[in-house]
Amino acid sequence: MGRIIAIANQKGGVGKTTTSINLAASIAEMGKRVLAIDLDPQGNMTSGLGVDKNEVENTVYELMLDECSINESIQDTVVKGLRLIPSNVNLAGAEIELLGINDKEYILKTAVDYIRDDYDFIVIDCPPSLNMLTVNAMTTADTVLVPIQCEYYALEGLSQLIHTINLVQERLNPNLQMEGVVFTMYDVRTKLSNQVVENVKENLDTKIYETMIPRNIRLAEAPSYGIPINMYDSKSAGAESYRKLAKEIVGRKDL
Ligand code: ADP
Ligand code: MG
Numbered sequence: 001m002g003r004i005i006a007i008a009n010q011k012g013g014v015g016k017t018t019t020s021i022n023l024a025a026s027i028a029e030m031g032k033r034v035l036a037i038d039l040d041p042q043g044n045m046t047s048g049l050g051v052d053k054n055e056v057e058n059t060v061y062e063l064m065l066d067e068c069s070i071n072e073s074i075q076d077t078v079v080k081g082l083r084l085i086p087s088n089v090n091l092a093g094a095e096i097e098l099l100g101i102n103d104k105e106y107i108l109k110t111a112v113d114y115i116r117d118d119y120d121f122i123v124i125d126c127p128p129s130l131n132m133l134t135v136n137a138m139t140t141a142d143t144v145l146v147p148i149q150c151e152y153y154a155l156e157g158l159s160q161l162i163h164t165i166n167l168v169q170e171r172l173n174p175n176l177q178m179e180g181v182v183f184t185m186y187d188v189r190t191k192l193s194n195q196v197v198e199n200v201k202e203n204l205d206t207k208i209y210e211t212m213i214p215r216n217i218r219l220a221e222a223p224s225y226g227i228p229i230n231m232y233d234s235k236s237a238g239a240e241s242y243r244k245l246a247k248e249i250v251g252r253k254d255l
Contacts, residue, residue: 002032002120003255004112005179006141008165011157012128014149015184017044018219019245020125022238023145025049025228026246028081032120035074037108038087039137040127041094046086050078050226053088061091063111064098064136070111078227083119095132105172108136121250130164138168143179143255147213148200150186150193155203162204177255180207182245185215211245214238 007020017040024036038045039060043053053059056075058068063085073085098104116122124137138144144165148154169176181200187193201208213219216238222229229239 002122002250003142004116004122004124004140005249006124006126006134006137006144007147008126008134008137008144008161009146009148009157010128010130010134010161011149015147015213016040016128017042017048017125018223019145019147019182019184019213019242020045020123021048021223022219022229022242023246023249024082024121024123025079025230026242027121027123027250028079029230029243030246030250032081032250033118034082035085035115035119035122036077036082037085037112037122037124037137039091039108039124039133040087041089041092042127043086043088043091044223045125046084046088047226048223049082049084049228051075051084051086053086056086056088059090060085060087060108061094064094064107070115074115078231091133098132104132105135105139109140109173112140130160134164135168135172138165138176139173141173142175143177145179145249146181147184148181148196149184150190150196150212152192152196154196155199158200158204178206179249179255180209182209183212186212187215209245209248211241211248213241213245216241 028034058073062068063073218236219238222232
């Protein structure tokens, strides 16, 4: 049995979506059955996996408002073995529409429980805020993976994120664990990247993945073609690093 991994950090632009897409695709490449869930109204994971977010009929929004079943919300992607619950801008209104609904923290979890046995891994791309959608991701998930961008303000907001994870674990999902931290946009040549890594190691008591995702232009280009990095440029440093990360994550025996 694999696990459900929420990829979260309330900061925007740290590599959540890039990691969600390429981790999911790399795990699928290993022959696992993977489901990707796009929980960001920006729908960047949806379009990055070759699905037209403006044409999709059933998204995670319809699913959460009980306007479709989970099976109706799941669709194939360009990647073999990787399926997707898409998202688009409609989801931006979900927070308001869920007001007053009973157990609104568990809506996604209740739906995912029906199908989780069909998949080895489920990867959830979270929005850049600690809102009800992120809480739904954390009640559904077994673990939270936090991408940290190697830049000056990397640690800003991290204590708030950890606090949120702890609160969800105490009050809503006692099974929730930290998957750990993965560094993104790493540049070996800069002192700053190395300082950020050292700083996080000193300040965070959590697993830090050995694989660091380098800054790699191919990773930034791939989404505009609607394919993950292993299909866009299979030999690139970006593709190799996400493959390595996937192996590390799938190979964990302690979770
Ligand atoms: P988030 O989902 O946290 O907002 P994204 O994954 O969308 O972050 O990344 C923000 C921007 O940085 C995007 O334009 C993306 O293509 C680019 N990017 C992400 N990771 C890398 C990387 N390792 N190398 C180069 N560009 C990257
Ligand atoms: Mg994103």
